[in-house]
Amino acid sequence: MRKLLNEELGRPTLEEYATMAKLPITVILDNVRSAQNVGSFFRTADAFGIEHIALCGISATPPNREIHKTALGSELSVEWSYYATTAECVAKLRSEGYKIIAIEQVERATMLDKFRAEPNAKYALVFGNEVEGVDQAVVDIVDGAIEIPQVGTKHSLNVSVSAGVVMWELFRQLR
Numbered sequence: 001m002r003k004l005l006n007e008e009l010g011r012p013t014l015e016e017y018a019t020m021a022k023l024p025i026t027v028i029l030d031n032v033r034s035a036q037n038v039g040s041f042f043r044t045a046d047a048f049g050i051e052h053i054a055l056c057g058i059s060a061t062p063p064n065r066e067i068h069k070t071a072l073g074s075e076l077s078v079e080w081s082y083y084a085t086t087a088e089c090v091a092k093l094r095s096e097g098y099k100i101i102a103i104e105q106v107e108r109a110t111m112l113d114k115f116r117a118e119p120n121a122k123y124a125l126v127f128g129n130e131v132e133g134v135d136q137a138v139v140d141i142v143d144g145a146i147e148i149p150q151v152g153t154k155h156s157l158n159v160s161v162s163a164g165v166v167m168w169e170l171f172r173q174l175r
Helices: 014-019 035-047 065-071 086-095 159-174
Strands: 023-030 050-056 080-083 098-103 122-128 144-147
Touching (some): 023 086, 023 159, 035 159, 080 086, 086 098, 086 122, 098 159
Parallel strands (some): 023 050, 023 122, 050 080, 098 122, 098 144
């Protein structure tokens, strides 16, 4: 067994990626404070062909050196927008037919391993602040919630790790 060289991976160019079909998923960052976490979201969204990232509130926006550290250029491949408030973003996406799903530990959340993505639905996944999670005012206006099952002593995962877990599962189901 030999590690493959980057040239052997068959990845698209930025131009090719821009024209590729993407998953009908927008990732919403609700006041994510770490620019490096934001960069991780871009890199993961690029890997799984996510159509868009909505950066809200205090979430850093490109161009940003700290985002670039972890995004490694994927901030150039994944389309993004900025909203002053997450509620404004949710309202816009809902008007465009997206199902708004918080990734959060809340009453009546669906465990990720039980969640079944609808093939023709458009999803907006809301990920929250590293300390406070998804703001309660945002939880109050979403259509549902997904929780990642965990069995350890800690009550949560890093937000960018959570993003990787959830985006992978929807990628697996929808591709």
